[in-house]
Amino acid sequence: MSGKVPATVAIFLLIGSMGWTAQGTAAQEPLVIAHRGASAYAPEHTFASWDRALELGADFIELDLQMTRDGELVVLHDEELDRTARGPQQECTGLVRERTLRQIQRCDVGAWFNAQHPDRARDEFVGLAIPTLRQVLERYGLGTRYYIETKNPEAAPGMEEELLRLLGQHGLLTEPETNRIIIQSFYAASLIRIRALHPGLPLVQLVPDGETSASIRQSLEQARAYATGIGPEQHDVDEPLVAAAHEVSLWVHPYTVNTAESMQRLLDLGVDGMFTDRPDLLRRVLEGR
Ligand code: G3P
Ligand code: CA
Secondary structure, three states: OOOOOOHHHHHHHHHHOOOOOOOOOOOOOOEEEEOOOOOOOOOOOOHHHHHHHHHOOOOEEEEEEEEOOOOOEEEOOOOEOOOOOEOOHHHHOOEHHHOOHHHHOOOEOOHHHHHHOHHHOOHHHOOOOOOEHHHHHHHHHHHOOEEEEEOOHHHOOOHHHHHHHHHHHOOOOOOOHHHHEEEEEOOHHHHHHHHHHOOOOOEEEEOOOOOOHHHHHHHHHHHHOOOOEEEOEHHHOOHHHHHHHHHOOOEEOOEOOOOHHHHHHHHHHOOOEEEEOOHHHHHHHHHOO
């Protein structure tokens, strides 16, 4: 797939470039965050997936960052290539951080989706490449909002600096464009580092599955020292957690919510947005309320 956006996506980019008001808060409509793009319908973390997400009305496209052996930021969920990459074994298996960008660019991250989801398979997914963060920022520019996760940052020294360098290079670190960025991580140290390097960016502390509402509530005081919000697993979210987070002005963005029933439950609780593989479904649910 080339770096040019299709006409349908261009319309959404134009609308997106017309400016945003305040950052997402409880006072606003909950945010539709396209988890790895519209990853129910197209291979995760590909231009096909993010294009589809924008066509379906996502407020944010979500991206997970990994760093290659030669220091390039690429967008892939797993630290290993094996689940979604196909291609020469030497290049397309094992840890991303042990492969160079040149090696990784030989891998196909669309074919697995067709094999796994024959009902949603498309010929054009075959051959899709692993995007670099730079390519994503060049393609979508100031026309969308980016919800970016630092993955395995402790094993990728310099990840935060490189992320901020690329955001700055693409005009996303100056007001009001910083409203287009939210940085998320399971690693507090990574968020704290970003805050030290560039104060003012919204930061969301992800919470691993396996916590409880009570244990997360106990960690809110700590999180509020550097974060703007928390990202808990959806089943850990209940009314006391949302109330406690809002009490200390933290957003609640649960992951990963793919049924209308779950979306309704979380919206009833007052969450500020959610990660979904199905941005169209969340948009419909919001419109129906
Ligand atoms: O980033 C929110 C959610 O995506 C965290 O889970 O494993 O899909 O990155 P994961
Ligand atoms: Ca993620």
